Amino acid sequence: MKIKKYKILVADDEENIRMLLGETLKDESYEVVEVDNGKDAVEQVKTNDFDCVLMDVRMPVLDGMEAFLKIREINNSLPVIFLTAYGSSDLAIKAMKKGAYDYLTKPFDIEELKIKVRKAIELKELTENVPSFEKEENRYASDEIVGNSSKMQEVFKEIGKIAESDATVLIRGESGTGKELVAKAIHHHSTRRNKPFVVVNCAAIPESLLESELFGHEKGAFTDAYTKRIGKFEQANEGTIFLDEIGDMSLNLQAKLLRVLQEKTFNRVGGNETITTTARVLAATNRDLEKLVESGEFREDLFYRLNVVTIWLPPLRERKEDIPLLVDYFVSKYSEKYKKNVRGVSKEVLELFMEYDWPGNVRELENAIARGVIVTSAPLILLEDLPQTLQSKIQKKEENKAQIDEENLNLPQLIEKIEKEAIIKALERAQGNKTKAAQILGISRKSLFNKLRYYNLIKEGEENGKSEDS
Ligand SMILES: Nc1ncnc2c1ncn2[C@@H]1O[C@H](COP(=O)(O)OP(=O)(O)OP(=O)(O)O)[C@@H](O)[C@H]1O
Ligand SMILES: [Mg+2]
Structure with a gap:
């Protein structure tokens, strides 16, 4: 050969x-x-x-x-x-x-x-040997929801079922799972698609302004109200209004929203005229609404009103089979956006992606790839192009592997290695609080300090009782 x-x-x-x-x-x-x-x-x-x-x-x-x-x-x-x-x-x-x-x-x-x-x-x-994305433009329509997993297929079916109706829909799921994307998809597949889609982020707007943002105000309604203003509900007439982060809305506004949902009417701030709206309401939250109802922070009647149709978006870690597809999608999207010729991720990167539990869900994956496309000088995104959070995940994995090293089965040395590892983890969990860490480890504070000194895990002068938790 x-x-x-x-x-x-x-x-x-x-x-x-x-x-x-x-x-x-x-x-x-x-x-x-x-x-x-x-x-x-x-x-x-x-x-x-x-x-x-x-x-x-x-x-x-x-x-x-x-x-x-x-x-x-x-x-x-x-x-x-x-x-x-x-x-x-x-x-x-x-x-x-x-x-x-x-x-x-x-x-x-x-x-x-x-x-x-x-x-x-x-x-x-x-x-x-990597296929090129060239000539495959428009593989994805913009704002497409990517996902092949059975869980996402269920979501697609639900969207299909409820899009045409005027039902209020509550979209739930962890941060970054695609709630806004689903709201857009519902609007897009409804008969209202050519009418406005208006987004209001209830958590981003101070409570004092949110009411006039939603319902508008009359001239002179409050100090700065020099002119009459139309609110989002009026702007969204015949279209769709998406109330994002609805769990963060104040009780006062919740009552007003309930009225809109029940009677389709509202008043502008400082106004007497009753205005009727035909906007369809979609709402989303990543918060535990049941708990907020229990603690009195969210109106129970509003919760039931909103909860008629609920779409739950599964976290990414429960549908990892979607990861390769999402990776392809984002690589192609950002490669085009940043005018680079990146065609994929390396085998190691994909392996890591499949193992990682993605607390930030699809948004975290999207950000990792956008960054990778920018920093890589290769046609592939490599491990070193990933953000630190992901990289440290690899290091941890390797450290764990190192715990029992086949080459070195010397018991005292192995035990020390594991002891040191346990101390570091306990300190992490106790956020540096030594008393708590000692409790977690089941040893006295004094003996923890002895070990910290032994393993060189303590800074000069930190041990003379002046530490944070003394
Ligand atoms: N299935 C998916 N396919 C393609 N892109 C997705 C998918 N899910 C989420 N994204 C993208 O991930 C990002 C986050 O999605 P989105 O803003 O809809 O999340 P969210 O659930 O509203 O999060 P938060 O609760 O933090 O507001 C967006 O850029 C979105 O386009
Ligand atoms: Mg959102």
Whole structure:
């Protein structure tokens, strides 16, 4: 069997560097082509198939950055690693922004260089087999609710069933599960689709303003009411009004809303005229309304009025089979939005996504991918492109794995490792409160301090009784 020999282009005007790189890479059994200026580098890429380019920034005839831009036009997936003596973050950022694979400052560490080259080639191989989203535009209509899981299919069916009616719908689910998206979908699939869809976020508007926001006010109704103003209920006439975060509405306004739902009428603030509305009401909340009813913060009669038709959105962790589809959807959306050529996520990233429990649900996933698309310099989103919260999840996993290391079965050492781990976890759970942490661990406070000192987990001077919980 013939083993594929990878081909590397080295572009540098310094002969010493070219020689050093050439020798090193040939020793690693790469095929190497050397040029001493940017123009020749571009010519080489036009006529040869390379797997990686190492490029100096300052070169005669055509400098590295310009050559790189030309190379990008010829071959969009060829990884380019910049070499430069001028270690400025500005240049690094500029290169990475334009899609360079990586960047090394001279004098560079040869071992590091070898690793970077190997990784660049691996990634190139990996991404060449990924299907492109090109020519698949409009795969998704805007605001589409993505989901193949049976739980989401149920949601779609329910939306279909109730969209055409004028019923008030309560949409419930954790933060970021897509409640607003569902509200839009209901409106869009109703006969009101060509009429206004008006959103009011009841938690974002101060209570004193919310009433006039919803119902409008007459001129002179309050100090700042210089003119008459139409409220959202009137704006939404014949259309749909979406009351988001309804659980945060004050009791006073709840009573007024109840009247709208029962009688379809309201008064503008400071007005006597009874106004009739034909707006359809959709409401959403991530709060536990039953509990709020119990504690008297939410009117029971309003709750029952709203609760006639309820759509529950399942948290993402209960429908993980939707994750790959959502990933595709968001990668394609943000790749287009930020004009990048990102085509997916690496296998490790997808594995992590499938394991993670997504407290922020789809919104958290969407944000992670939007960020990944922006920061990645590869056609794939890699582990290092993910936000810190997700990355620390991997670290924790690895730490846990390290607890019992097959290589080291020395019992006292293992026990110490586990003890230290337990102390750190207890401190986390007690939010740094040592007395509480000691209680959780079932040891005295004094003995906790001894252990903290032993494991170097305590700052100088923290132990002399001046800690937060003394
Ligand atoms: N099934 C889905 N398919 C595609 N995008 C989704 C889906 N679910 C949620 N999103 C996206 O995730 C983000 C959060 O959704 P949305 O604002 O509807 O959540 P929410 O339930 O209203 O959250 P909150 O309670 O925090 O207001 C939006 O950008 C939305 O487009
Ligand atoms: Mg919302």
